[in-house]
Amino acid sequence: MNGSVILQQFLTGISLGGAYALIAIGYTMVYGILRMINFAHGDIFMMAGYFMIFSMAVFPWYVSIPVTLAGTVLLGVVIERVAYRPLRTAPRMSVMISAIGVSYLLQNLATYIFTAIPMAYPSIPFLKQIFQFGSVSASLVTLVTPVLTIVLVIALMQIINHTKAGMAMRAVSKDMETAQIMGISVDKTITYTFIIGCLLAGVGSILYFTDRMTVYPYSGSLPGLKCFVAAVIGGIGSIPGAVVGGFLIGISETVLVSLGYSTFSDAFTFILLIVFLLFRPTGIFGEKATEKV
Amino acid sequence: MLKITDLCVNYGGIEAVRNISFEVPDGKIVTLIGANGAGKSTTLRTIIGLVKAKEGSINLDGEELLGRSTTVIVSKGITLSPEGRHMFPDMTVLENLKIGAYLRTDDLNEDIERMYELFPILKSRKWQAAGTLSGGEQQMLAVARALMCHPKILMMDEPSLGLAPKIVRQIFEIIKKINEQGTTILLNEQNANMALQAADYAYVMETGRITMSGTGKELLRDSSVKKAYLGL
Ligand SMILES: Nc1ncnc2c1ncn2[C@@H]1O[C@H](COP(=O)(O)OP(=O)(O)O)[C@@H](O)[C@H]1O
């Protein structure tokens, strides 16, 4: 393998990793605040793919992107209202089962409405531009993804550490009752969390599917699981952890594929999960023991 | 005035508060004393809306608060410094003060300075994570954080719990000072001696009921209170 091939694979790896990181943040933030795994998150990401297909059929890309993001956010907020909020005082296991239900509901709904036949993902012309550096060529999306991921993560950390809404999120995730005594509305804060998680999943979806070219009703399930693993490996509840986990999985997957082990690459993600659960269950950035789910 | 009438609170089958009535007049210090498990914390947590009452009324200046959300109740001017202090341990002292004023939109600097005057130790620790403060310092911060929302009524749940006698005296001096500056105080205490000395009016709670009431001085002299709560 020569230098340019390695560089090429590296670019592909960090690009895939960036998309994974954006999705993993949604898992980790919802876990941080509700102590539950939002199993429907991968399917929200899949629905974002369909939203883009249908809005691109009507609007130019610069209108379709905000429409897709708004639709994704709306879907996430509605799911929280209808399927999770009524269970706020129920045991956590009930909320988690509800999330699994929502996941299957979205997959089946997508199959029913859009059929199981993969639909072509529209190409956004400017993201598809090809760049040539010596013998390495890459489409713009490959370069944009990791950069955009880093920019969004920095912006997110600013929001969390330096705004009132961010302060409310930190307070609710640490001590829900005391946060309420401060006058913080737990419901509103949880809604903000879903808005941010779904917005990032929407961006991740556009970047991911632009490189994959098709969407089908189960498009979200494997990437969703991998991003959940990324969040666990990084230390669930930790945003930097989710980003590192996302890049780690994206890069290792790409490396394995390029070495010819493409059938093994998915299994590897789960081996990584098991190894972490055995030897470092709190993940890379996790401090306190994560609760059993 | 805060007026509690016929309040009943259950946890599943446990009747934690059974039909209690009491008043907290403006500008006064009122205390609930009683043994562990008597229902004092439940009473305060119900007033602030964290626990749902089975029946009764919680009336602030003519307005019914029962069934309102904690956010609304706090915005009406009632706050709670909870049992066990409950700092946000990863936030700095300054952030803990700011979060106490979460519902306010005006400038906080003047009030933050006022808290530093009231609790000088907090000024020197303002960049320190609250979780690293000592118990007494955390209690000071808990009181300061509660005051940041400009409450009409400050409820304190066992502020002296686990603190050295010297610190307890400091805390009670601060309670009196805050009260003199115009804040009404509703105080839960197991330390009956200190609480009765500070209080204008006191209620004794036993297994969810109010069994006795009177001015602080009256109860300090009462023989059954002396025997049960003052260890005399
Ligand atoms: N969250 C809860 N769930 C069930 N029972 C509770 C809960 N909190 C308090 N209790 C019970 O209610 C009663 C009153 O408790 P509490 O209000 O904490 O008393 P105090 O503050 O006077 O010590 C006790 O019997 C206690 O065990």
Ligand SMILES: [Mg+2]
């Ligand atoms: Mg108590």
